[in-house]
Amino acid sequence: MSSNMPPITRMLKTWREQRDPRAVPGFTARYGSRQRKGLTQRDMADLTGVTEGYYGRLERDQLDSVGSEFLESVVRVLDLDEAQRTHLWLEVYGFAPPPRPHPDPSTIDPVVSAIVHELPWPAYTFDHRWDIRVFNERAARDYPWMLHGVNVMIWALTYREARLQLIDWEETWAKPMASQLRLSSKSS
Numbered sequence: 196m197s198s199n200m201p202p203i204t205r206m207l208k209t210w211r212e213q214r215d216p217r218a219v220p221g222f223t224a225r226y227g228s229r230q231r232k233g234l235t236q237r238d239m240a241d242l243t244g245v246t247e248g249y250y251g252r253l254e255r256d257q258l259d260s261v262g263s264e265f266l267e268s269v270v271r272v273l274d275l276d277e278a279q280r281t282h283l284w285l286e287v288y289g290f291a292p293p294p295r296p297h298p299d300p301s302t303i304d305p306v307v308s309a310i311v312h313e314l315p316w317p318a319y320t321f322d323h324r325w326d327i328r329v330f331n332e333r334a335a336r337d338y339p340w341m342l343h344g345v346n347v348m349i350w351a352l353t354y355r356e357a358r359l360q361l362i363d364w365e366e367t368w369a370k371p372m373a374s375q376l377r378l379s380s381k382s383s
Contacts, residue, residue, distance in 0.1 A: 311331050
């Protein structure tokens with residue numbers, strides 16, 4: 196890779212080429228099996244909900260402004276760790292990202308937490324606002340967005356990867372969840 200490329204280009208291209216498409220939840224179900232490793236710019240654009248040209252401009256450091264939600268979707272799709280996330284934010288914005296939201300462990304019943312962690316299948320709990328409270332390793336493996344402190348409803352209804360991961364997204368997930376939100380707002 197050319198050393199005269201902008202640092203953001205080298206970082207994103209390297210991370211994108213290292214990402215196994217089979218590890219992206221819902222990717223294989225949506226696009227089929229792929230033998231080669233790495234995501235294309237087109238894959239990244241589709242997975243983050245932007246055009247290929249827009250994503251390409253991010254990778255070439257040619258965007259005047261980048262929304263933090265879009266940048267966080269890049270972080271999720273590429274499964275970046277906290278150090279990589281920080282480097283990306285520093286390149287794009289010139290400052291470190293805000294900390295990811297995490298539930299306060301002192302407000303979680305230890306018995307409930309122990310039960311969730313011992314279950315042999317993906318399990319999690321959430322509060323009245325649908326913020327994740329506690330989740331087990333299997334849930335983190337199958338629903339990696341939980342590692343990013345994302346609200347269940349926000350993820351399921353607004354994140355592009357939810358539409359890939361949740362089978363029959365519109366009928367089985369979006370409509371019932373929208374109904375739950377309407378009922379909740381009426382009871383408030």
